[in-house]
Amino acid sequence: MSESNWEPKIVAIVCNWCTYTGADLAGTSRMKYQPNVRIIKLPCTGRIDPVFILKAFERGADGVLVSGCHPGDCHYNAGNFHARRRWMLFRDLLDFVGIEPERLQFSWVSASEGRKWVDVINGVTDAVRARGPFTGYQAINKEFVAHE
Amino acid sequence: MSDLCTVAKELLQSGQVKLIVGYEKGSGPHRTRPVVIRSAEEAGRLVFDHHSLNNLAVYLTRKEIKHEGRIGIVAKGCDVRAIVQLIQEKQVKREDVVIIGMACDGVVREFGLAWEREHVAPKCAVCDVRTPHLYDILVGSPAPFEPPADSQLARIEQLKAMPPAERWAFWEREFEKCIRCYACRQICPMCFCDRCIADKSVPQWLESSASRRGNLAWNIMRAFHLAGRCVGCGECDRVCPVDIPLSLLNREMALVAKQEYGYEPGRDPEAPTLIGTYDKDDRQDFIQ
Numbered sequence: 001m002s003e004s005n006w007e008p009k010i011v012a013i014v015c016n017w018c019t020y021t022g023a024d025l026a027g028t029s030r031m032k033y034q035p036n037v038r039i040i041k042l043p044c045t046g047r048i049d050p051v052f053i054l055k056a057f058e059r060g061a062d063g064v065l066v067s068g069c070h071p072g073d074c075h076y077n078a079g080n081f082h083a084r085r086r087w088m089l090f091r092d093l094l095d096f097v098g099i100e101p102e103r104l105q106f107s108w109v110s111a112s113e114g115r116k117w118v119d120v121i122n123g124v125t126d127a128v129r130a131r132g133p134f135t136g137y138q139a140i141n142k143e144f145v146a147h148e
Numbered sequence: 149m150s151d152l153c154t155v156a157k158e159l160l161q162s163g164q165v166k167l168i169v170g171y172e173k174g175s176g177p178h179r180t181r182p183v184v185i186r187s188a189e190e191a192g193r194l195v196f197d198h199h200s201l202n203n204l205a206v207y208l209t210r211k212e213i214k215h216e217g218r219i220g221i222v223a224k225g226c227d228v229r230a231i232v233q234l235i236q237e238k239q240v241k242r243e244d245v246v247i248i249g250m251a252c253d254g255v256v257r258e259f260g261l262a263w264e265r266e267h268v269a270p271k272c273a274v275c276d277v278r279t280p281h282l283y284d285i286l287v288g289s290p291a292p293f294e295p296p297a298d299s300q301l302a303r304i305e306q307l308k309a310m311p312p313a314e315r316w317a318f319w320e321r322e323f324e325k326c327i328r329c330y331a332c333r334q335i336c337p338m339c340f341c342d343r344c345i346a347d348k349s350v351p352q353w354l355e356s357s358a359s360r361r362g363n364l365a366w367n368i369m370r371a372f373h374l375a376g377r378c379v380g381c382g383e384c385d386r387v388c389p390v391d392i393p394l395s396l397l398n399r400e401m402a403l404v405a406k407q408e409y410g411y412e413p414g415r416d417p418e419a420p421t422l423i424g425t426y427d428k429d430d431r432q433d434f435i436q
Binding site: 049050051054055058071072078081082084085086087088089090091092093094095096097098099100105106107108120123136140141143 | 400409428
């Protein structure tokens, strides 16, 4: 893809109960948002192993959004509380190895927040677009691209 | 070291422990090596000095010796922190281990180096457990010791002051050297998983070849799996054959754990682990 028509690839890893339902609401309400996002649904943010985030970058994501239920709303009571501690550490670690914080973002989006989902996706997409393609990670991928 | 030998002899003779993991004289000057002794007659082999580098806590979770019975372990303060963290993580029962705590006057950063100021291990700069914080038997008392400057923290601050692209370039150069020997994992007391994620191939989360992509993923995940667990014994740094500064990653995670959650691993055997628990009011200003 040439530079002029480059579009950011955003991977959103979301929980089944809140954010996915919120995204569904945005869809059924016919709200429009930028089409750069690929959604991956998991049971809970507590099920999101940070290695999934690395895998998304390996497979060419320019940015990753992780989103789940607001604190206190977790379907499994505490999944998002546990996830929140892991995110704190993981985002600092990625920052420390030189991955810009804009490329990994987090949000709480409830099942009724279709509007918020639209705003979050537009915001993440714009922020990543401003950063440009994730050339750092894509460069280390080159030796593998032929096989995939 | 006669104190240590006497203690070891008594423990074995009285049957309080089945075996003792300690250090014996190494194959040359300024070296020791780990040894497992099982009888009182062998107690004389034990030594302890500025070259007792290995963190012997790594043996506590090894099935080969765990089944033999109660283990005595010769441990510096930093090693005791690893033991305590293993107790916190329910990998070791407090009553199954007899800790021979060694008052420590610092160690060198690698074998073969004479005990001189410029050879002191970086971890000794911030050590506050020269007399171990937990032990069954204490041997010796620490002598006056002027710690060196905290070189690790200085390097971390230097890295953080760089723009992200330069940090990325720095780590890429470091990780590129990795040959995936997993020495860092084998030496680490906290890497006790029966099957490491790096060895799983269905699905394969971490590319197993020593490629730039695989090395980045492995080194990031290794550091992350130790976040809030690493006690900073620095063994990974010491054994890395290509000198990747792994403990900078570990230290950075420790700094976050301390700053954000006031948590230090391996301090209190009764305390819950950092990511095994949560607080409803944990910081979340980074979440939209």
